[in-house]
Amino acid sequence: MEKVFFDSWESVLRTLIIGVLAYAVLVLQLRVSGKRTLSKMNAFDFIVTVALGSTLATVLLSKDVALLDGLLAFGLLILLQFVITWLSVRHAAISDLVKAKPVLLLFQGNYLWEAMKAERITKEEILAAMRSQGISAVEEVGAVVLETEGSLSIIKKIEGNESSVLEDVSKREA
Structure with missing residues (x-):
């Protein structure tokens, strides 16, 4: 029960460092991936956004996940989103699969x-x-x-x- 409010200064420092670095890299990766990643969300974009948020939370709070693993996960999710949107612009079947019709x-x-x-x-x-x-x-x-x-x-x-x-x-x- 003693770790409810405070674990250790090491834990606080890790969360601070990982949080700042993970957030900075995530923002940078989203900017590099283009406006489409940050546009109004359809269901596919929403899933990617939730996955990115979940990954950020895991990297921040789990001592079992190294920063590099989390950054790789961010990059992978953003790359997959980029590939799917790139393909959906070029192939109607993929577009129909990931996007609803108005x-x-x-x-x-x-x-x-x-x-x-x-x-x-x-x-x-x-x-x-x-x-x-x-x-x-x-x-x-x-x-x-x-x-x-x-x-x-x-x-x-x-x-x-x-x-x-x-x-x-x-x-x-x-």
Whole structure:
């Protein structure tokens, strides 16, 4: 019970040194890996982020894991994320495997109930997203899209070619 609040000065110094070095290397590796690593997260990016956080915590708190092992783990996770995203840009099958497709939830005033049900989105959530964009009437909206990272995009109704920004959006009938 005596080690609940304090183990030893050696333990405190190790945590301080490892924490600063691991954090600095992690930030450096994330900067080198590019903006895509730090962009809005889809499910794949979220998993990588959780894995990086778990690795950082393990390196910081486990005396059984050396700093070099932790830095190698950071590098490996970031490299794998880079390779998967590089491949997903070049191969549709890999992209489809790691990324969700945007889904149309409302089109020209009509709620697409089947799509909403499949994506577990309520009418109230769509209305809240419209309000946050300053929309005062559903009739002002041409489309609402659930994006790959979970946000709702509100596209105002325009005359002409409304489907131009919707070409990659999965469409389910109501």
